[in-house]
Amino acid sequence: MLQRLEHDQKINNLNTENVCVPISDAHFPAPFHAGLEYSSPARGTWNIVHTGIMIPESHQIFVCALGCLRGVVLTAAEMNALGRYSSIQIREENVLDGGMEDLMIEGVTDIIQKLDVRPKAILLFISCQHFFLAYDQKIVFSVLRERFPDIYFTDCYMIPTLRKSGLTPDQKMRIQMYSMLEQRPKNRKKVNLIGSNLETAHTSELRRMVENAGYEFWDLYRCQDFKDYLSMAEASLNLVYEPIALMAAEDLKKRLGQEYLYLTFTYDFEELEENYRKLADALGIEKPDFSTEKHRAEFAIAHAKELIGDMPIAVDYTFTFRILSFARMLLEQGFHITEIYADSFLPEDEENFRWIQEQYPDVLISATNQPVMRFVHGEHRILAIGQKAAYFSGTDHFVNVAESGGFYGYDGIVQIMNLMEDAFFRKKDRKTIIQRKGYGCESCL
Numbered sequence: 001m002l003q004r005l006e007h008d009q010k011i012n013n014l015n016t017e018n019v020c021v022p023i024s025d026a027h028f029p030a031p032f033h034a035g036l037e038y039s040s041p042a043r044g045t046w047n048i049v050h051t052g053i054m055i056p057e058s059h060q061i062f063v064c065a066l067g068c069l070r071g072v073v074l075t076a077a078e079m080n081a082l083g084r085y086s087s088i089q090i091r092e093e094n095v096l097d098g099g100m101e102d103l104m105i106e107g108v109t110d111i112i113q114k115l116d117v118r119p120k121a122i123l124l125f126i127s128c129q130h131f132f133l134a135y136d137q138k139i140v141f142s143v144l145r146e147r148f149p150d151i152y153f154t155d156c157y158m159i160p161t162l163r164k165s166g167l168t169p170d171q172k173m174r175i176q177m178y179s180m181l182e183q184r185p186k187n188r189k190k191v192n193l194i195g196s197n198l199e200t201a202h203t204s205e206l207r208r209m210v211e212n213a214g215y216e217f218w219d220l221y222r223c224q225d226f227k228d229y230l231s232m233a234e235a236s237l238n239l240v241y242e243p244i245a246l247m248a249a250e251d252l253k254k255r256l257g258q259e260y261l262y263l264t265f266t267y268d269f270e271e272l273e274e275n276y277r278k279l280a281d282a283l284g285i286e287k288p289d290f291s292t293e294k295h296r297a298e299f300a301i302a303h304a305k306e307l308i309g310d311m312p313i314a315v316d317y318t319f320t321f322r323i324l325s326f327a328r329m330l331l332e333q334g335f336h337i338t339e340i341y342a343d344s345f346l347p348e349d350e351e352n353f354r355w356i357q358e359q360y361p362d363v364l365i366s367a368t369n370q371p372v373m374r375f376v377h378g379e380h381r382i383l384a385i386g387q388k389a390a391y392f393s394g395t396d397h398f399v400n401v402a403e404s405g406g407f408y409g410y411d412g413i414v415q416i417m418n419l420m421e422d423a424f425f426r427k428k429d430r431k432t433i434i435q436r437k438g439y440g441c442e443s444c445l
Helices: 048-052 066-078 092-096 100-114 128-133 137-147 169-177 205-212 226-234 243-256 269-283 291-308 323-332 347-359 371-375 387-393 409-425 430-434
Strands: 020-022 058-064 085-089 121-127 152-158 187-193 216-218 235-240 259-262 313-316 337-341 364-366 383-385
Touching: 048 058, 048 066, 048 121, 048 152, 048 169, 058 066, 058 100, 058 128, 058 152, 066 085, 085 100, 092 100, 100 121, 100 128, 100 137, 121 128, 121 137, 137 152, 152 169, 169 243, 187 226, 205 216, 205 269, 205 409, 226 235, 235 243, 243 259, 259 269, 269 409, 291 409, 313 323, 313 387, 323 337, 323 347, 337 387, 383 387, 383 409, 387 430
Parallel strands: 058 085, 058 121, 121 152, 187 216, 187 235, 235 259, 313 337, 313 383, 337 364
Antiparallel strands: 020 364
């Protein structure tokens, strides 16, 4: 049964027992009941518009109802990327007259003919209504490819109804981002990093290992034009560290014969060393000695702990894909974590969940998407790591990073510790910062 939540309700009168629980009482991997969801104004994570624009010389076309278009057009506008975005509005008559295919074919044709710059690729986003109407997607793309043989087309999906079943929109988007790559002779000295929205830091051990071994390190950030993008098909090995990109790696292996190596994102030193051992084996080299980098990370952690002391810390899942690995690392080093904001956890984090549950049973697990969280705001002296943690904690002392920020390995830990120290000493304009969509993207706000 739905309950109306009024603005003047006091937090003390809200029933928060089902949205904020000690980890000792929480269930893995989904601590909270799924139902009506709330979206906080913390917008730092990327969406499909941000991700799609990473392909150089491409143009995005969204085909959906006006209400759905509002969000994506605002994203494109905030990014100053309206020149690479178009839309086709589905009206009631398009649903009733059975002419969805004609609407898409002629709509896309009209857009292409009116563009000032002819794109090398079109990312055509379809919506829920296409699935409800069972439209003929094969005929749409067949006609478009015949009309415009010089343009690559790929199907992308803006279908929130798929969020709870099968591949998520983020997983599907990662697959489609590389779907235009075609079979090419393999270059044994070329390695791709796939699936990451943010560029991996050039100072990371991961990147340096590849380049120092004489391999080319490629990702979408290195692609200056569409020709560079297509050249990623030449790589003999794909690296992936984001769990949501694993299916993209599987697809590329199946279609192009590119082997892949999953180097799970981690803050555990032993697990990290194992990742580097796997990478060294794949590259055919001796694993470098990273003892200096490890000592730098240990020193940075100790230095941050000395400064921050026992100040309460809240973390959230938007900061990193392995939030429990990160939380465990901080707890093992003596930091005072009081709250973890997350609605679910990755299967590979179960061991960390059980460890925290046993060693620190009072750490709170708090939801971020439950409607009652709209009124749960703190006003405490707390250090937040991640935008949602900052929003719900009501603190201006926060680390403004999303999706791991491109930080990986020992070097990544050093940079995170530096950001924690900075957040401890300096306030940020929380309300202004967290409303900007897509951390790391250009924003006109």
